[in-house]
Amino acid sequence: MHGTMVDVRTEDGVADAYLVRPAGAGPWPGVLFYMDAFGLRPRVFEMAGRIAARGYAVLAPNLLYRGGRAPLIDLSGLGDPEQRRGIIGKMMPLIRELDTAAITRDTRAYLDFLAEQGDVADGPVAVVGYCMGGTNAFRAIGAFPERIVALASFHGGQLATEEPDSPHLKVGRITGEVYFAHADHDHAMPQEQIDRLEAALDAADVRFRSEIYAGAAHGFTMSEAAAYDAPAESRHWEKLFELLDDTLPSQSSSSRPGK
Template identity: 55%
Template sequence: MTVIRGTSVDIPTQDGTADAYLAYPDDRSPHPGVLLYMDAFGLRPHLKGMADRLAENGYTVLVPNVLYRHGRAPVVELPEFIDTERPELFQQITPLIRSLTPEVADRDADAYLHWLTNCPQVADGPVGVTGYCMGARLALRTAGSHPEQVAAVAGFHGGRLATDTPDSPHLVADRITAEVYFGHADQDPSMPPEQIERLDRALTEAGVRHRSEVYPGASHGFTQGDTSNYHHEGAERHWTELLALLDRNLRGADRAV
């Protein structure tokens, strides 16, 4: 059985210090790196558990608190089980998310990838990026801004990935060299069918290797087991697709679980 070590780390950025969680197999060997972008509820025990699960499959995983400018995690006090129908919770979180502009996010991505690729527990070579909810937007942008470093990118129940605004995430498609996978929720008003189609068209026209699937019966946030939107079937399917994507692009046939 693989022993996993999880530890808190601090990442220097252009704007301060981002607190983060690092998980890796405790076997004295470097492993392919994965940057995991949080959902709106932030760095918390459930996301650390997701990082641990990736580490159990042979990866070194970094989960930064992307809202670090507003404080160390937890930035917003959260219950152990999150009812996603609580409007007062989103009233606190939404302004924090809006402050994370594309320019700020790109600066932070530089810092996260620099730290991750220089981590002793990370093997030489490209990294993978995965993101959840708002983290899917960050993952897509990171793949576009760092094509020389990112070989695999995945996003799950991401919202507003292909809007008609001039800074829409899908507009970075022509800069992506990674293989891309998206798992959308079929009950997600933040990512309606027309946006899914626009995203797919942009990736196709840019020649990006990609696959986009809609998970039936799933709501926005379906992978998050500590929320009321959790969908077990969709969450397990997400693990299957994510691990296959990372294995193909970061290790190929050399996977050692």
């Protein structure tokens, strides 16, 4: 793998980002990795690298770059539930600032950046998001259905609210395939929102899967957090790679693990 920090110029400034792709000339299909609320850090780099190892060029931008370059805050207490709540509280103003209009502007810049890379394949990309990144990845595919062919959202929250800005209201624009993995009894994505989301996807005839990971808490993929659930994380990798391998053609697909 070859990973490096890069700067992506957006309409609102410069986003620091992590770009990682396999060794070799490529070209590699592109994947956008939308982080959770805790930002770019070793766990995100590790996860992006694991995706890249399957034969993809992965760009993980600092979605909260308007607040500064990563790391934005001390994350040493992330494994303690009480300290975690305090960290989220400090990040919340930046999270709220990232509305649909802002993520649409930013996503255009991230897509353009990938398209400019000589070792990234032409054509559509996929987007994967975690927690707030899942919400913003959902917004991204609704804003750019011609450029994003697949979405995977893991423990995403507020996906189908009653607000006029709710991302589920744009599902009629989606032409690709989407996958949603919900944490069990997630306060950020309660059952009524799951039902609303699935009804909207059904009505729009979107190709989708929506699954509840029984017993898994919000944030179950993040190994440094108290909510981490190893079996749920393993299942998430299986489902993510199924989606990517089915939707993004790759010149290296025959050499991927399991192929």
